[in-house]
Amino acid sequence: MDIKQIRTLIAIAETGSATKAAELLHLVQPAVSRHIRMLEEECGALLFERERHGMVLTDAGRTLAEYGRRALRELDKARAEIGPAANAISGRLMIGLLASTSSLLATELVARVRAKHPAVTVGINVGYAGNVVQWLEAGEVELALLYDTRASNGLQVEALLDERLYVIGPPGEIDASTPFPLKQLRDRPMILPNAPHGLRSIIEHALAVAGISVDVVAETNALDLQKSLVNKGFGYSILPSSAILDELRDGTLSGAPVGTPDLSRRIVLARAATRRASPVSVAAAPELVGLMKEMVLGGAWPGAAWIGR
Structure with a gap:
């Protein structure tokens, strides 16, 4: 197993084609096929399956590609550190x-x-x-x-840094001039990050300590979707200030810092x-x-x- 074979594996995985991988690596296609065949013989496992839309990694191929990418990253860093320009950072x-x-x-x-x-x-x-x-x-x-x-x-x-968390709602719903008491979220519809997201844990802990129950109507791991759902009136959410600066500025969301108690990350x-x-x-x-x-x-x-x- 050598570096050229690993680079070939990753090139096919990213392009889905031995032909495209050969072009990317400036090799002839038989050389690409030979590299993969030698890898499969050494690993004792099939690395690709040929499907209608191209070559797809098998489970064994995905494992080897993951470790191969890590190895190449480490080699690239080593090469940069021992390069000829001793005083230049590259x-x-x-x-x-x-x-x-x-x-x-x-x-x-x-x-x-x-x-x-x-x-x-x-x-x-x-x-x-x-x-x-x-x-x-x-x-x-x-x-x-x-x-x-x-x-x-x-x-x-x-x-x-410590960053305050904000209660956010649809445009015009929340007065930005005063902190928003956590108790006012009682029984309100909420859009929250998926568990076990760290922010979800912070929010759930604060609600539990305050003895407040909310109605979680939607969960998502996409920040933009979370804000979009709030904008369209599906519910409220709690997000850090850095995530909502533009929306508060242009009025597509309203919000205020969580207060009583203050909440931050x-x-x-x-x-x-x-x-x-x-x-x-x-x-x-x-x-x-x-x-x-x-x-x-x-x-x-x-x-x-x-x-x-």
């Missing part, structure tokens, strides 16, 4: 952002990293906290934003404790932290309080 960095913070941070983060380190390619994976933790553990991202996460054997975390910068930090991630982390600090202290992140360095 390579590829994958960052995991929470769905609620991505629209606020992603564009400016890429711009800052690229301006300071033009040889760095920035990749951003966006998901909910559970997804991001899995990406960190699997080595698919090097840096990530999480919330209400503590240091463990697998993660190193640095607390950055803590956002932390996380790294995998078991992996050596690459020069790219060491260089980019201050850019992410600095951007967030500027937004909070400059008022561009309403409802957030800076607690980091």
Whole structure:
């Protein structure tokens, strides 16, 4: 099993075609077929099934492709670190952002990293906290934003900010000038993130402590859908301020901070404790932290309080 064979496996998996993979890898198709045949012989398993729409990975193929992608990422990072430009930061960095913070941070983060380190390619994976933790553990991202996460054997975390949560409703429903008492949600229809989403846990814990029952009419793992359902009058929801800035500004949603009691989440910068930090991630982390600090202290992140360095 060698690198060329693994790259061939992944190219076919992504294109669904040996012919397209051959073009992508600048190989003749018999060489592509030979690489896959040798992999199958070594693994003792069929890696692809040929279907009407192309070549599809088998269960064994998906497992090998997953580990192969990780191996190639590690090799690419090693190659970047030992490259000839000793003083230049180069390579590829994958960052995991929470769905609620991505629209606020992603564009400016890429711009800052690229301006300071033009040889760095920035990749951003966006998901909910559970997804991001899995990406960190699997080595698919090097840096990530999480919330209400503590240091463990697998993660190193640095607390950055506390962000207030907002009750949101259809346009004109909620007065933004005063906090919204949690008790006023009693028996109201609610649209919430799917369990076991971290935000869902925070909301359910707060409601349980306050002795409040609500009518959960819809659950979704899509932030845009959650906001759309609220906009169309299906119910209310609770979201962090960073997720709703644009909607509150343009009036497509109404909202106010949760009050009595106040409700917030803590956002932390996380790294995998078991992996050596690459020069790219060491260089980019201050850019992410600095951007967030500027937004909070400059008022561009309403409802957030800076607690980091």
